[in-house]
Amino acid sequence: MVVDTNFYMNLALTEAWKYQGLTYPNPAVGCVILGQDNVLLAIEAHKKAGEAHAEVLALQVAYASLSENKEILNLSKSSDIHNYLLQNHNNIFNNISLFTTLEPCSHLGRTPSCALLISQMGIKKVYVGSLDTNKVALGGNKILEQNNIFVQNSILKKECDDLVFPFKSWQKKNFVFFKWAQRLNGTTDGGAISSSETRVLTHSMRDVCDLLVIGGNTVRIDRPTLDARDVKGKAPDILIYSKQKNFDKSIALFNVKNRKVIISHTLDEISNYKNIMIEGSSKMFALTLDITDYYLSYISPSFGGDKGFSKIDEKFQILNVQKEEKDIIMWIKRDI
Amino acid sequence: MVVDTNFYMNLALTEAWKYQGLTYPNPAVGCVILGQDNVLLAIEAHKKAGEAHAEVLALQVAYASLSENKEILNLSKSSDIHNYLLQNHNNIFNNISLFTTLEPCSHLGRTPSCALLISQMGIKKVYVGSLDTNKVALGGNKILEQNNIFVQNSILKKECDDLVFPFKSWQKKNFVFFKWAQRLNGTTDGGAISSSETRVLTHSMRDVCDLLVIGGNTVRIDRPTLDARDVKGKAPDILIYSKQKNFDKSIALFNVKNRKVIISHTLDEISNYKNIMIEGSSKMFALTLDITDYYLSYISPSFGGDKGFSKIDEKFQILNVQKEEKDIIMWIKRDI
Structure with missing residues (x-):
């Protein structure tokens, strides 16, 4: 070298x-x-x-x-x-x-x-x-x-x-990145995937995001909190991108202090925010293709689970890949 | 730092x-x-x-x-x-x-x-x-x-x-590594996956391996040559790990000079070789778990294909991960 x-x-x-x-x-x-x-x-x-x-x-x-x-x-x-x-x-x-x-x-x-x-x-x-x-x-x-x-x-x-x-x-508008955690064999289902160190990193990211975009199914199935408690940080506002408006309001994410939760069948609200993280899998990936700048993948060196990103053909450029404690942290962008 | x-x-x-x-x-x-x-x-x-x-x-x-x-x-x-x-x-x-x-x-x-x-x-x-x-x-x-x-x-x-x-x-016995190429979403099917630079690297690896182990289905479906022509290197001997003995001998790998092709329902032949590469997917992974030292994964930053490693629960330690031209080259070992 x-x-x-x-x-x-x-x-x-x-x-x-x-x-x-x-x-x-x-x-x-x-x-x-x-x-x-x-x-x-x-x-x-x-x-x-x-x-x-x-x-x-x-x-x-x-x-x-x-x-x-x-x-x-x-x-x-x-x-x-x-x-x-x-x-x-x-x-x-x-x-x-x-x-x-x-x-x-x-x-x-x-x-x-x-x-x-x-x-x-x-x-x-x-x-x-x-x-x-x-x-x-x-x-x-x-x-x-x-x-x-x-x-x-x-x-x-x-x-x-x-x-x-x-x-x-x-400076110009906003920055949108799509983040997901997966196993080496591409699966995103079946319980916790990332190491505890990587989960802390996710909380640090949420702490500085002003909007987090998720799908309706994630809310209903995972019933998540989506805050930044691991780093004692602030919870971002949430946009639930969903045609259906009715959610069980006892789900934790609705009950976080100083947080606005928007339920919308469009992504228009994004224009009111600067630093936006999308979390999801195949369906959300396809729906947000046109507004996403970068993709952030946390890859756990493991096999397991059943389902991941499917029925998508897409090529990326690797911007950076590093081992962080036990997982791989990779930033990519679409190769278009 | x-x-x-x-x-x-x-x-x-x-x-x-x-x-x-x-x-x-x-x-x-x-x-x-x-x-x-x-x-x-x-x-x-x-x-x-x-x-x-x-x-x-x-x-x-x-x-x-x-x-x-x-x-x-x-x-x-x-x-x-x-x-x-x-x-x-x-x-x-x-x-x-x-x-x-x-x-x-x-x-x-x-x-x-x-x-x-x-x-x-x-x-x-x-x-x-x-x-x-x-x-x-x-x-x-x-x-x-x-x-x-x-x-x-x-x-x-x-x-x-x-x-x-x-x-x-x-020095002691031999070294066995399992190598595969996959897309980011874990798939290993559906045609060429790696970049041309990574394919050259695979040929360089074959050049110094003395035995390459593959499954019968790979031979029948892919009809591969499995030589090192991209680097003008020598082709390794082949062990087709298969219960069935009959293969179409017009398949390219059978017609490479100075190569021995062994068809066996056991892995016993491995003891006669020093540097052994296994190429395969889920089935071969499970069958060779006990004899494999390291795993080498070439990850293409792309989505596509349908099938990859499934129905396996396994954890690995990352030994090294690097971007090499367009792909990721990752060496891992089982975390046991």
């Missing part, structure tokens, strides 16, 4: 995909930092909105490594890390290279601007995957270049664009 | 798994080299018996990087690379660290001993995953230590043991 700029950008990409779906309304971003002798110092990713950006986390870890002072690792607030770095960097980052899957932000949002921070650290080279087209945050590269930093764009551009696509969709 | 010895060993592991099944009778081995300032210089793997070992390939790439002389990259014979390194290293490898998933070999086989080569290069530290228990090749660590190299064993031991397991099985 060739160890080059693509290799390092790929490390940033792999780390970032672990948090895809969890960073809303922020983009999933990965960052790698190389020391002045090209030593690999940090591989970090943005994990959750309100927490530090990938670049800040990577600078934090790189600082601890270079300075051999671990004190900075006790800081968790992004503004605290920014301030610590600004006060203590002492040119320790001179001649350092930074790889980021997305152009560093230029704006003071919930955290101070990454582009400005990078510029103030004495960093020499910045390698960027996708450009930021968000009106509020764009212009990061310009700030870097004005500070005499060498900037190279479009490293693994296609892969970085795929990673940031949900974020760009939120 | 923490950048530590486990991280670097994991890079070596990931690279090595790409060639699992292709290195017979040699082990799949990965090697990573870090420069004296811990710069990542090389990530290589052993690809095929008779070709250079992972350590030699990694030293070759690291030399080209350190010396900025690319001449060495034109060499492909292992002995040529050895000789070039011995004559030209000029202490360029002083203070360098090497990670290898398997203890470096101690013996002059088809290629000179890796342990001796490493010792002569001035390398400072060697991190090892699994110990080599092969009677001919063991003792590599001892050679290193006698040459004052710091050796640390058992880095990601479980993962490295899983990687080298087929090799250790060949």
